Amino acid sequence: MIKKIIYGLLSIVVSIFFINTITFFLIEIIPGESYDLSYIRSEAVVKNIEEKYELNKPIGYRYVKMLKNTYTFDFGNSFLSEGRSVNSIIKEHFPISAKLGALTIIYSFILGVIIGIVTSRYKILKKISFIYFVIMISIPNFILAAILQYFLCVKLNIFPIIWNDNILNYILPCITLSSYPIVFIAKLTCESIEEVNKMDFVLAAKARGIDKKTILFRYVLKNSITSTLSYLGTIIANLLVGSFVVESIFNIPGLGKYFVTYVMNKDYPVVMGLTLFYSILLIVSTYLIDLIVFIKDNKGKKYEILE
Amino acid sequence: MKFWSKKNIFIIICLIAILIFLATMGNSPAVEFQNSDLKYSKPSTHHIFGNDSLGRDLFIRIVYATKNAISIALYSILTCVFIATIYGAYAGYASGIAEKIMVMIMNIIGSIPDFLIAIFLMMFFNNIGLKNNNGSLFGIFGTLVIVSWIPVARVIKNETKKIMNNDYILYSKLKGAKFFHIFFHHIIPNIKNTIIILVIQRVPSAIFLEAFLSFIGIGLQPPIPSLGKMISEGIKTARLYPHLLIIPSICLILIILIFNIIGEVLIKKLNDEELKNE
Numbered sequence: 001m002i003k004k005i006i007y008g009l010l011s012i013v014v015s016i017f018f019i020n021t022i023t024f025f026l027i028e029i030i031p032g033e034s035y036d037l038s039y040i041r042s043e044a045v046v047k048n049i050e051e052k053y054e055l056n057k058p059i060g061y062r063y064v065k066m067l068k069n070t071y072t073f074d075f076g077n078s079f080l081s082e083g084r085s086v087n088s089i090i091k092e093h094f095p096i097s098a099k100l101g102a103l104t105i106i107y108s109f110i111l112g113v114i115i116g117i118v119t120s121r122y123k124i125l126k127k128i129s130f131i132y133f134v135i136m137i138s139i140p141n142f143i144l145a146a147i148l149q150y151f152l153c154v155k156l157n158i159f160p161i162i163w164n165d166n167i168l169n170y171i172l173p174c175i176t177l178s179s180y181p182i183v184f185i186a187k188l189t190c191e192s193i194e195e196v197n198k199m200d201f202v203l204a205a206k207a208r209g210i211d212k213k214t215i216l217f218r219y220v221l222k223n224s225i226t227s228t229l230s231y232l233g234t235i236i237a238n239l240l241v242g243s244f245v246v247e248s249i250f251n252i253p254g255l256g257k258y259f260v261t262y263v264m265n266k267d268y269p270v271v272m273g274l275t276l277f278y279s280i281l282l283i284v285s286t287y288l289i290d291l292i293v294f295i296k297d298n299k300g301k302k303y304e305i306l307e
Numbered sequence: 308m309k310f311w312s313k314k315n316i317f318i319i320i321c322l323i324a325i326l327i328f329l330a331t332m333g334n335s336p337a338v339e340f341q342n343s344d345l346k347y348s349k350p351s352t353h354h355i356f357g358n359d360s361l362g363r364d365l366f367i368r369i370v371y372a373t374k375n376a377i378s379i380a381l382y383s384i385l386t387c388v389f390i391a392t393i394y395g396a397y398a399g400y401a402s403g404i405a406e407k408i409m410v411m412i413m414n415i416i417g418s419i420p421d422f423l424i425a426i427f428l429m430m431f432f433n434n435i436g437l438k439n440n441n442g443s444l445f446g447i448f449g450t451l452v453i454v455s456w457i458p459v460a461r462v463i464k465n466e467t468k469k470i471m472n473n474d475y476i477l478y479s480k481l482k483g484a485k486f487f488h489i490f491f492h493h494i495i496p497n498i499k500n501t502i503i504i505l506v507i508q509r510v511p512s513a514i515f516l517e518a519f520l521s522f523i524g525i526g527l528q529p530p531i532p533s534l535g536k537m538i539s540e541g542i543k544t545a546r547l548y549p550h551l552l553i554i555p556s557i558c559l560i561l562i563i564l565i566f567n568i569i570g571e572v573l574i575k576k577l578n579d580e581e582l583k584n585e
Contacts, residue, residue: 019419137511138563245522282418
């Protein structure tokens, strides 16, 4: 157990180091400078700018400094917006994205599990849900966002267009982001319920005369939700990519929207910092989910040994 | 009916040939023809999908955009499955430190955002100075290959590991077989169904990713028609001219839907056949 935790932490640190290095050198190789110094006539001004942003320092020095900054969680200042640090950008915009993400995960888990249970019980619904699944997978989230906004916000005026941090603002982005996770979770739940239903302990419970509802909620669902939980990492990765576009369409001041703008404007310290932030988020969450699944599996093994 | 019968293989080869013919078809000057009298005009009998903000015929642009989307997706997926098969099979074949290092390389490449790869490759290919402004085409091709080979390689690695436990592999190893002999004689025949499924499952997601990157503005660049770019331009004028948003959107959804349905049906058929064999 302790060995597993230590190994996991080490692999996190090593992979963050590699991501750091690769992103740094990719940005260095990309042609074009972040500053156009040619139109400034005075040499003193050029020198001052270069000194302030350490553009004249050798690449090795900047690389080591960047590594040091990463492990102390200090990503430096933005080029574009004077005096704003990357940390303050994250602090201001990330809570909104996190709120949206958490709402989406809860919503899609509830709906996905319900659809999964229903489709596993009735054969006719399974055929209908197959069509629904294929159609929902085929609609890209940016199209769904644009069309929902056009019909529900502009034409029918049900939801507000302007961001007001209202609960109404979260509904449409939530529906858009959860279109794919719902299908994913529903499919997994349906499959795992059918698998667990074939196991011996369900048969034993049926033989004892326990009614169907108790078997479903107490015996089957407990097992199938754990197997769905191990795919949470994939869902989170999917949400991060989706949030870039959905946030810019619905005008949500979250981190995804700003990431796209900073990438387009070549604001390298911010891009570097946000890339690292996203990768750390992804790696740590995958690691935590792995650990939870591992602990659950181990619990079962302990009992087996005792018996 | 068997899936690998002569008739079915013939049909598949014909389909692929048609698609490759489509993909290599040249560009028509009508794609760029601008008629400033017809800016934003609604669908009519002359221009069945209407005209866009520069007076270009939307129908012909959508035809070529569809061609671009399908050809980029097909070429990149075929390339990436080719790379991933060899890489994944070797990672499954080798054991110990070599395997761990190969898995770690996949994990690291997998956690770099798609954006950075796309931007970097686009800048790189634009600066080499290719003919006909094709830099962004190669850029997006490279991005699709780099992004989508990792999950494919993971699946193939796991499948190969299962095969490597068999006794016949041990026997051929004892007789002195090298990697490529085992690869062609034992691994490929066992995973050919998996490879077919992977190719078909990946095509719709590649089409989606291409449209997504073009939508954000780091995919195909303006003179080349692309559905993602059309949709992002359509959103800006959706309030007054909704047909510029809705028609390209429906086209993109239909393309992805067709590939998804083909994939689901094929997977079902292959699975049934496997169950019969067992």
